Amino acid sequence: MRTKIDYGIDLGTTNSAIARIENGKPVIKKSDTLKDTIPSCVSVNKKKNVLSGDAAFNALKLDKTRALKTLKSEDHNAYIEFKRTMGTDIKYPSSNMAKDFSSEELSAEILMKLKSFITDEAVKSIVITVPAKFTMVQKDATVKAGKLAGFEHIELLQEPIAASMAYGLDAENKDGIWLVYDFGGGTFDAALIKVEEGIMKVVDTEGDNWLGGKNLDEAILDQIILPYIESNFSFKNTLSVTNQKEVLRNSVKYFAEECKIQMSFMDKHNILTDLGDLPIEDEEGEELTLDIDVTQDSLEVAVAPIFQKSIDICKDLLKRNNLKGSQLTTVLLVGGPTYSPILRKMLKEQITDKINTSIDPMTSVAYGAALFASTISVSEEVMEQSRDTTKLQLEIKHEATTVEEEEMVNIKILKEKTEGTVPDKVFADVVRGDKAWSSGKKQISEKATLVDVQLNSGASNTFEIILYDEQGNKLECQPNSFNILQGINPGQATLPYHIALEITDRIQEKDLLTAIKGLEKNQTLPATGVTYGLKTQKDIRPGMVNDEIIIPIYQGGYDAEGTTAIHSTHINDVKVNGEDLPSLLPAGSDVEITLKVDRSEQMTVSIFFPYLSHTEQQTVEIIQGKSVSKEWLEKEINKARKTAKRLQGENNSKEVEKIIGNINEISEKLDNKGGGDSGKLEVQDNLLKELRALDKLDSETEWPKVEKELKENFYELEGLLNKVKSNGDEGDLKMEAIDAHMQEFRVKIEQIIKDKSVIHAKELIEEIDSLDFNIRDVLAGPQMDISMINNINSNFSNINWKDNSKARTLLNQAIQSINNGNVSNLRPILIQILEVMDRDDAEKLTGKLTR
Known part of the structure; x- marks a missing residue:
């Protein structure tokens, strides 16, 4: 077992x-x-x-x-x-x-x-x-x-x-930074791994799920084989019909793959077919045959751009981790295409010459x-299925991996899982697989017995357990062996993406992807993330299934933070409705979300409502991705082009030009190979990447205006406070706390301007304006709120409301409070009214942004 x-x-x-x-x-x-x-x-x-x-x-x-x-x-x-x-x-x-x-x-x-x-x-x-x-x-x-x-x-x-792990077990140098370059048949991965005395930690990963050996085959096909066919045969009509061209491409794709493999080990290769191998005649009745001489130089023209994409990914990975290729200890090559001498030359020229070829x-x-x-225990359920209870059952506990040369092992008898009589005295001899070391007989029992074992360096050490009774008779046991991996410790798995929520940003009026603190990319698993400061947008009535809170959960990379959520991978929506809650949850109530992710990236979520002192717990089911149509992709590509051209008019930068070029390539790819499901998915993924880049640039074009607004609002607030102090009008104002806020604002402004962060700038503008509003309110007394409510009531039909009915209900409550002389609760109602008002109208009425 x-x-x-x-x-x-x-x-x-x-x-x-x-x-x-x-x-x-x-x-x-x-x-x-x-x-x-x-x-x-x-x-x-x-x-x-x-x-x-x-x-x-x-x-x-x-x-x-x-x-x-x-x-x-x-x-x-x-x-x-x-x-x-x-x-x-x-x-x-x-x-x-x-x-x-x-x-x-x-x-x-x-x-x-x-x-x-x-x-x-x-x-x-x-x-x-x-x-x-x-x-x-x-x-x-x-x-x-x-x-x-x-x-x-x-x-x-x-x-x-x-x-x-395959490399590290036998590696002479078990310290440093490794770059794993994994170019597979259909995907490319790059991983930075830091190793200290054999203990590995994944620092960062990057890759492309649509870049691999398949792309090399297509490049050879389109740039070597098909041009040969066009030059030597008459297939003009066939090649002009998309479906027929695809059939022809598929029939000769095998020869492209064979060429790729052969040229990994040879200087030249002849793509050769005999008569009858390809059962088709061209438009002049000549049977199709291939006889193409391929050299490393001609192959390089076709495949180098594909390899370059992977090398650029590695360069970006190194750059964002403040590393240079010269600082790498080794580059580990993984995947069949890495045999290519073209690739190895490119890696040496652009990354480092420390290329490792010791592993297959x-x-x-x-x-x-x-x-x-060998380091992961079989689950208890599987273990129970394979037990032979006629044998003496043991429990063996030890570290599965270690960088030490000795390890402690605990052995005990599981009498309750063993059929028949267990001898009064049982002795165990632990023998290493190479027979060069044994523990000698040690008595074991139902209490754990400690055995120190000696390990061979840089190896997976197998140990056999031999049991004896008091008379020296051998006893059959289960399990009767165990392994300890010495010399390398893979550490814990890490998150390859941000785990994020789709949160409506009231300032930008967009649904943005916001990483959950504690569940950012490269966090060690298992991990827990918590999000505070969220509020419900409407009342949730008890027992009402149609009253629900929807919490969309997404995955996104470094480029996804702060972009439109639908441009990233949707995991699922967590939903809580009135049937889940014990009593009314008013609009504007706080919500705290705790999301736990285990080693296998299975998730559970806890949603806490402080108002009700109630917690809802759910397992997050992962939903299946949906296929898309070519027509939908064409529509989205056109929308992306329009956005890019608008941004080009506002900011004619190299970044915009690059995105426009990428969008054109994506469109061309859709025309050439977007008919199949895999091709459409590839186009979709690449398009979403460009849409995220456009989101980022769109925010950046706002920066000059937002920076000006941030400075003006801060200076206006500062001027107001100086006037209050010079006139001695502090009154009920808590000036010590206000001064502390102002100092905090100064520090934040300095950092925001340095980062040119539109989102954080708008958030701070909201905080500044809120403090300004509150100061003016204290100075003016309740009369300011009364005046504003009367003003809103007079202009109700001219205001753009997000929820007309809710606005009228809140306004009627406010007017009734004024008529009853109860003006102390006007402020909370006024804030709710402003929440359902168009942002521009709110600014006109209040002179400040209050949400």
């Missing part, structure tokens, strides 16, 4: 692998074709048999080639690159099976195929790796795929961390995943 998971799977976009711990070492388990990896490909034949791996990939190639005969996409029955649509509602139809497959179902087939390579035991627990930039939605989909594949306990691990880029992630799995 394994007490640790011990199994790791690299579930890749194009290739996948499985590894397990054997005698303390990770071992890649060979496929049914005796390979280290299998293609992440699934097909269904006419007998409704589901094929995975090499057999499915061969079927895929045949399907693509057969389609050339008619230049029409045949019925779909073979699938690849479905990892790119994980977490969405996109389906893959199968005519042979007469059903649609989800990405999770297809991924489950790959996982089951990998699991089938293990024939000597049942595998119920697994570590599955995911790209560092996978969102919670994509990770949740990966877990669902694992469940469909029959795994009962699933742990996720970021691919760069897995690769760094193709299997290092699976290898590291197994190492990580």
Whole structure:
């Protein structure tokens, strides 16, 4: 019985692998074709048999080639690159099976195929790796795929961390800063990892879920193979029809992939086909054949721009962490494309020459995943299923990883879980796997016995437990072994994105993404975040299901803070309605939100209402992403162009020009490859990135006006206070507290101007104006509030109201209070009236912004 998971799977976009711990070492388990990896490909034949791996990939190639005969996409029955649509509602139809497959179902087939390579035991627990930039939605989909594949306990691990563990175990230098450069088949990840005496900490991550080996294949296809076909054959009409061109591209894509692989190890490659390999004739009746000589120079022209995108991501990652390439201890290469000499030359020229090639880029992630799995205990549920209670049951506790050379292990007998009689005296001998060390016999019991074990450096140490009774007879026990990983400690997982709320910013009148304090990007997991200062916008009546508070939760990167929330990944909405509350919750009531995220990024939320002294707790369910149409994308691209052109008129900066160029590229990509689901998702993600950049620039163009308003309002308030002091009119004003506020304002203004923060400037303007309003109110007495309410009542029909009915109800309350002579409660009502008034109208009436 394994007490640790011990199994790791690299579930890749194009290739996948499985590894397990054997005698303390990770071992890649060979496929049914005796390979280290299998293609992440699934097909269904006419007998409704589901094929995975090499057999499915061969079927895929045949399907693509057969389609050339008619230049029409045949019925779909073979699938690849479905990892790119994980977490969405996109389906893959199968005519042979007469059903649609989800990405999770297809991924489950790959996982089951990998699991089938293990024939000597049942595998119920697994570590599955995911790209560092996978969102919670994509990770949740990966877990669902694992469940469909029959795994009962699933742990996720970021691919760069897995690769760094594979390298770090044998690394001579276990200190410094490592850059993991992970260029996979469909995704790119870069991770900065700080290592001190073998203890690893993820500093920061960045990446692109739409950048990988697939993009290299397409570049070779579009810049080498298709130009050859256009120059040597007559396919003008075919290439002018989008669907027919796509069929032709798909049929020869295999040759682009083969060229990419061969050119990773050779100076030149000949793309060559025989007559009959490509069953299509051009418009002049000549059969299509390929005979293309590819050199490193011609290949570089095609693929260097793709690699450059990944290197630019690394440069940005280093820059935001105030690092230079020269400060890196090593760059770890992960993924098949990193064999490319073109890439390695570019990395050496632009990042550092400290390129590490000691680990196998193709299997290092699976290898590291197994190492990580050796440190994670099997869940109690799985453990109970595999117990053989006829054997003496033990509990073994120890650190799974350590940088020390000795470790303490606690062993005790679980008598209540053991059938039959347990001898009065039981002795244990703990023997290291290499037989070079043993503890000697030590008596153990139902109370924990401490055993000090000696470890081999830089290795996963396996220890066998041999039990004896008082007469020296061996006793069977379970578990009878354990592992301790010496020399590297992966530390805790970190958040790859901000966990954030969509909060209506009353100042900007926008729904903005606001990171929850404590759940910012790179926080160590598990983590807890708390948000204060939120208020309800309407009354929530008890028992009323239609009265509800909606709390939208999002994920967003560094570029997402303060941008429009819908431009980031929506996790779900947490809802609380009147049925959840014991009594009336008035509009304007405080709300405090506490969000807890565990190691697997599962979330629970607590919503506290101080007015009611009531807390609501919920588990946050992760919702599936929705597919989008090409028409919707075209519409959004046009809207983005208009925004960019407006900003260009206001601020003709290089940033705006760059965004306009990126939007044009996105539009071109939509025209060229936006017909497929994966292509549309890629376009959507890239477009959202540019929309976030436009949000940032839009705020920056406001800065000069906001800065002027901030200074003017502060100076006006300062002038008012100087006048009050010179005239000796302090009266009921608490001048000591006001002076403290003014000093705080000065400090904030200095920092805000330095940061050019529009949001914080507007927030401070609100605070300044609120203090100004309160000072004038104290000086004027209640007559000021009475005058303002009468003024609002006289001009009611000329004011732009957000909620006309609510405004009239509040105004009637205020007028009734005035008529009754009860003017002490006018101020709270007046503030509520101003809250439902258009911002400009409020400023005209009060002379100040009061919200």
